[in-house]
Amino acid sequence: MPDDALTLLGGRSATEFLRDYWQQKPLLIRGAYPDFESPIDPNDLAGLACEEGIESRLVEEHGKEGPWQVRHGPFDEKVFAELPEQDWTLLVQAVDHYIPEVAALLEDFTFLPRWRLDDIMISYAPPGGSVGPHVDQYDVFLLQASGRRRWQLGGRVADDAPIVQGIDLKILERFELEPGHEWVLEPGDMLYLPPGWAHHGVSESDDCLTVSVGFRAPSADEAITSFADYMGEGLPASHRYADPDMTPPSDPAELDDEALARMRALILDTLDDPAQLAQWFGRVMTQPKYVDQLQPSETPTEVDTLVAELHNGAEIERTLGSRFAYRLHDDGEATLFVDGDGFACSPILARIMASTAPIDADLLGHEGADRLLVQLLDRGSLSWPMDDDEYDDWDEDDA
Numbered sequence: 001m002p003d004d005a006l007t008l009l010g011g012r013s014a015t016e017f018l019r020d021y022w023q024q025k026p027l028l029i030r031g032a033y034p035d036f037e038s039p040i041d042p043n044d045l046a047g048l049a050c051e052e053g054i055e056s057r058l059v060e061e062h063g064k065e066g067p068w069q070v071r072h073g074p075f076d077e078k079v080f081a082e083l084p085e086q087d088w089t090l091l092v093q094a095v096d097h098y099i100p101e102v103a104a105l106l107e108d109f110t111f112l113p114r115w116r117l118d119d120i121m122i123s124y125a126p127p128g129g130s131v132g133p134h135v136d137q138y139d140v141f142l143l144q145a146s147g148r149r150r151w152q153l154g155g156r157v158a159d160d161a162p163i164v165q166g167i168d169l170k171i172l173e174r175f176e177l178e179p180g181h182e183w184v185l186e187p188g189d190m191l192y193l194p195p196g197w198a199h200h201g202v203s204e205s206d207d208c209l210t211v212s213v214g215f216r217a218p219s220a221d222e223a224i225t226s227f228a229d230y231m232g233e234g235l236p237a238s239h240r241y242a243d244p245d246m247t248p249p250s251d252p253a254e255l256d257d258e259a260l261a262r263m264r265a266l267i268l269d270t271l272d273d274p275a276q277l278a279q280w281f282g283r284v285m286t287q288p289k290y291v292d293q294l295q296p297s298e299t300p301t302e303v304d305t306l307v308a309e310l311h312n313g314a315e316i317e318r319t320l321g322s323r324f325a326y327r328l329h330d331d332g333e334a335t336l337f338v339d340g341d342g343f344a345c346s347p348i349l350a351r352i353m354a355s356t357a358p359i360d361a362d363l364l365g366h367e368g369a370d371r372l373l374v375q376l377l378d379r380g381s382l383s384w385p386m387d388d389d390e391y392d393d394w395d396e397d398d399a
């Protein structure tokens with residue numbers, strides 16, 4: 001992969017950015033996207049927040065029910081008409097799952113592993129709107145899409161920093177501006193923030209749209225629980241604590257060192273399985289963000305129909321929001337991971353499927369491609385492009 005200076009990273013190469021900033025310290029990038037045009041407007045965002053199945057929040061600093069009132073969508077359109085002129089924020093998660101022009105922004109972030117991505121959240125706020133000074137556990141690139149937002153950073157926050165009690169947000173009780181860490185972002189400017197940094201962004205215009213490209217990292221708690229569950233499923237009942245080497249205990253009530261060593265070995269040796277770790281890791285990192293959004297096909301796809309369609313010039317699309325990754329194995333084979341499942345295939349097929357390369361008739365030259373495509377279409381991870389008539393029907397149904 002070329003390591004050119006990237007405008008997106010303020011003229012730094014990916015290597016320089018990762019070495020000097022990633023997970024370490026914030027970086028303000030003026031003009032990360034020169035002449036940036038927002039891929040969405042506030043009305044579109046409000047429209048998404050009214051749709052069933054789309055995760056959204058409305059945060060009011062001076063809500064009727066108290067300060068920092070949070071309401072969760074879907075919202076009735078009337079809600080927006082009743083809001084005050086300032087001091088509120090609408091946040092919509094995973095906008096990249098619904099708007100292809102928003103998903104296209106992800107192509108600029110290939111200097112990071114795709115499976116680290118959580119989603120693209122977009123917020124709209126009139127003047128004074130913010131979600132309060134807070135801290136997130138995610139790396140985030142905050143791209144100003146339109147209007148202006150004043151960002152203040154407050155340095156790294158301890159895990160046990162007091163947060164305001166009784167509200168549905170992790171707002172910090174104390175926020176102290178770190179000298180020199182205050183900027184007003186204009187369209188196309190971007191701020192990178194590592195996890196654990198206190199930040200506070202307040203809108204300074206009536207068209208403030210902020211795009212958050214968020215990267216997740218599983219916590220030790222989630223990873224251990226999930227991996228242990230995955231491993232546990234395949235273990236026979238006979239695989240258990242055993243002590244055929246035991247000598248008479250000096251005190252039958254004591255948990256002695258030998259017992260502890262046997263238990264430690266049982267757990268650690270069982271879990272120390274690199275092949276299983278890879279299978280679990282690929283599955284867990286490609287789990288869909290919203291399982292319900294995967295729409296399996298109603299009728300199973302026939303291999304012959306698929307092949308004929310592709311030879312007719314059709315292209316298959318990766319469903320927006322579907323997650324793809326792969327792992328190469330020492331035996332020359334690979335596993336393609338898609339939306340929480342693993343599929344054995346050749347390295348070349350895995351690489352193509354997990355890239356943004358077109359999925360067309362050329363792919364059929366690879367052993368097993370037809371069967372893989374059928375499975376992924378039937379699971380909903382791949383889809384046929386909607387033709388114009390279908391778009392029209394969809395718009396009418398939706399109106």
Ligand code: SIN
Pocket residue numbers: 089122123130131136140199201210212
């Ligand atoms: C916002 O867009 O208002 C908040 C984004 C964030 O602080 O993570």
Ligand code: CO
Pocket residue numbers: 134135136199
């Ligand atoms: Co935040």
